[in-house]
Amino acid sequence: MQLVEGEREEILACVKEVLGNNSKTRENLIPILQQVQKKLGYLPALAMEKIAEGVSVPAVDIYGLTTFYNQFRLNPPGKHQVKVCLGTACYMVGGDITLESFERRMEIKEGETSPDRRYSLDRVACVGCCTLAPVVVVDDQVEGKVTPTRVDGIMLALEENGESPGEQKSGTEEDGNNGEN
Amino acid sequence: MSEHITVNIDDQEIKARPGDKLLWAALENNIYIPHLCAIKEEKRPNSSCRLCFVEIEGVSRPVTACSRQVQEGMVVKTRSPQVDRLVKTAFELLLSDHNLNCRECPANRNCALQKIAKERGIKLKHNRLKPFNRTFELDDSPDEFALDRSRCVLCGQCVWADRVGAEAWIFGFAKRGIDRVLTTFNNLPLAELSCNECTLCVDACPVGALYYKKD
Structure with a gap:
């Protein structure tokens, strides 16, 4: 990096x-x-x-x-942090497929950060809302039942306005400028 | 150290120095016990390859010969159904993520795995365990040698040679479990580090992971 x-x-x-x-x-x-x-x-x-x-x-x-140790990360946290849950429930309903979809869309592997530091992708063990499995946490916003199609939706939203869907975060004045994709 | 003690290994009386490890006492007397990670000079052996199991009379379970000190009157068997089973499983686990393309391997016919397979009658094939293929980038950045991690058995011989022999501190291990891998700092190519190509690590490698380039 x-x-x-x-x-x-x-x-x-x-x-x-x-x-x-x-x-x-x-x-x-x-x-x-x-x-x-x-x-x-x-x-x-x-x-x-x-x-x-x-x-x-x-x-x-x-x-x-x-x-x-899992607690250490060697890549900088991206501007948008996506955490895919691979706990038991999420894994059983295809959390690994969701993770793969993100890996393909972001062109990085799990645990990595995109070279422009826009995205980082991690796996987590359990977010605590297994009924929504498979769960993905996008910039602290929980997304439930994330199918590969939903992954496309989430990525589109991130690419377009630099905001995680459904959330307006403060201090994002430069978000629009960086959305070169 | 003038005192010698007598140990019985496979009905053969051998002499050993007190404090010697069983594995080396046996090997010095031409009694073969499979081993990969054992280093004679190491005070506390890793005992990580799980190949040097033997049975000692009076000890209920097989023990690793590399970590057991010889004792006067010890009666040891290098083979038993229990030992064979443990060694076979450990060996198959090692093979399960090993690049078994022996024909193209520079260590072909001079390989510790081939020797163990021959001695213990184990086939060098993926049989009971499904092959687990990991892809690694070949590091051929040094002038004289190259590192192919797909053939690495994680024995640590090169790490020892690198640290104790060469005092270069280039090699180490990273990650854990099935992802465990021989690495350099930040996984950098060897040529980008302070490696002076003493090639002690190449000589230490029991398999074909570290090998001299042709010509």
Whole structure:
């Protein structure tokens, strides 16, 4: 993932601050990673490299750790975050098909972010409304009974006005400008 | 370390040093026990390949020979129906996501999997378990060697060679479960890292995952 302008400095400052607040021991590695992720929203490769230097752990081990645990994400959250539920109920009624439809439409895989950072696609375990299965959460808005046709509808809505359907979010003044699709 | 202890393996009396692991004591005396992940110098073995099971008299279940220290008077059997079953299943699991195109594999006839299959009479085929094909990009960025992860058995021999032998810290493992994969930092091609191509990892690979390029 390409860093956006000014992001490099932000990452370096953030890692420096977090490393300053923690003792740089191997045992503190996970808390350090969690704090950096909380601040940046994800763990860029640059941050992992700098943490590796600070804690004196090989960078490849940090990469191994962050790919082992589901709580860490290595791609930035997109402007529009789509979370597809693959809990038992959603999975049984074809949540995986819904996920595949999103993957095809967004041209990214689960857990990834589109290169323009417009969309990110994730899977979640259960949203808590299994009667609506298969469930998809689009920018905190719950969508029920999402068939592949509905996926097209959701994507169209996102592409057209940059808003998640049925929701008017504040602070979206630049949404219209970015909708190049 | 002058004291030797005697262990009975498959009705053969062998001498071993106290503290030795059973697996290496057996191998040094030409008694074959299948193994992939075992590293002699490692103090705490991974015991992750699950291939070196043996039965010890007085121990109710088969144990991994790589993690068991020899004891005076130990009576060990390297084969038993229980052991064979465990090893066969572990082996089939390893094969289930292994690229079995041996003919095109650079390690053909010089492969740890082929050796185990021959020793234990297991076919190198997907039989009981459905093949699970994973697609990987071939990393042929280094000048001298290449890495084909579809042949990797995740034994960790290259990781050990890379870290203890070369002190390069290039290789590690990422993800988990069936997605577990040999990786570099951020999955970068080897040529983009501080790899100086010492090729210790290639020599350590028991299968054809890391191999020298022809010419």
